[in-house]
Amino acid sequence: MAKPKLRYVCRECGSISPKWSGQCGDCGAWNSMEELAPSAAAQSTRGGGYAGEAGRITRLGDVESREVPRIPTGLSELDRSLGGGLVHGSVVLIGGDPGIGKSTLLLQVLALLPPDQSLYVTGEESAQQVSLRAHRLGLDVAGLRLLTETQVENVIATSERERPRVLVIDSIQTLYSAGLQSAPGSVSQVRESAAALVRLAKQRGVTVILVGHVTKDGQIAGPRVLEHMVDTVLYFEGDPGGRYRMLRAVKNRFGAVNELGVFAMQEDGLTPVANPSAIFLSRHSRPVPGSVVMVTREGTRPLLVEVQALVAETHAPQPRRVTLGLEQNRLIMLLAVLGRHGGITLFDQDVFVNVVGGVRVSETAADLPMLVAALSSLRDRPLGMDLACFGEIGLSGEVRPVPNGEERLAEAVKHGMTRAIIPAGNRIRRRLPGIEIQPVEHLTDALDLV
DSSP states (O other): OOOOOOEEEETTTOOEESSOOSBOTTTOOBSOEEEEOOOHHHHHTTTSOOOOOOOOOOOGGGSOOOOOOEEOOSOHHHHHHHTSSEETTOEEEEEOOTTSSHHHHHHHHHHHSOGGGEEEEESSSOHHHHHHHHHHHTOOOTTOOEEEOOBHHHHHHHHHHHOOSEEEEEOGGGOBOTTOOSOTTSHHHHHHHHHHHHHHHHHHOOEEEEEEOBOTTSSBSSOTHHHHHSSEEEEEESOTTSSEEEEEEEEETTSOTTOEEEEEEETTEEEEOSOHHHHHSOOOSSOOTTEEEEEEEETTEEEEEEEEEEEEEOOSSSOOEEEESSOHHHHHHHHHHHHHHSSOOOTTEEEEEEETTSOOOOSGGGHHHHHHHHHHHHHTOOOOTTEEEOOEEOTTSBEEOOSOHHHHHHHHHHTTOOEEEEEGGGOOSSOOTTOEEEEESBHHHHHHHO
């Protein structure tokens, strides 16, 4: 039998190379190549023969489509991010910065579930540390089953014996498989441990929740294939030192992606925020320049956030363009459109744009609010606290419609907005009481209104 050849895998992007090198040829990361021994299945098929059996084909029309049953977690905002609750046999991956509340949230969830239906596996903390956190949060977890283990084979054997409905692994980077020689946390260990837990979830119908570390760039550490293996990926957003936390679904096979759950960190843990728009809107004592309310949409929820802009004269040869919570390249493009089609150039001005509350807005409906806030700061003229706007701006200066315009306007009315600047394509037929709708077709029309 031929000696199996070693391969090397990048721990940043997961690419495989037949030989080691100091820099990954795909992602360019330095010192990221780690040794990866070929699996037994790959060695058995290397000779050219295939020992598999033909599978049974099923026509899609013969498959009964029915609603997937859910397990409520007891936390409304977590259920929203998951698409309605946990699903039997699904695998959920939760990532976030250290200290942002991942372990706290999962301990709260397990405290709300029946004790005989859950199992908490911790590889980072001792049983005493978990107990101290539970007492500090005031949770009743006297009957919670806890396992301190780092070998994935022992975790699976314990799960087969205890038969929990919900299995929490904190964290996946601490697990290792006895069949591999690499250290825990390496690419091969993380991938094999996750694959074994995914097989357990699918075969036994266990809901597995994995906690993942993040890198300095905010991505889940380990190979990107880990995100493809699981059913749902949730990311914690927000400042670990701040009060509010946002839990965003970036992948969900059982629900809508980009759903956002909002929590407030208090002494007794993470508390769901039922009305996030109220906390993201600054209540100024008087109108201030450079501030406008934008109606964004996160998943299935319309959300009111405040966009603030500061335009100041610069003495540097290159003006600065800084955004927090928005895309910087899009701001540069919009300022070029403002100069070309609006007749207002900011080549000698620094422009800073921020979304209040730490919310990250990725949709194009933020185009019009960004320019309106920048113009308000440039002219030093407040727009009023009762004005809301949204809309996408094209390169030719046209204001394009965005999805779900009527729902956005209804959310603005609910929070006391009396004026709204919207794209002409989002004009609604029925009249909303209490709000004056001003549709615009071109950027110049919006500039004339403000």
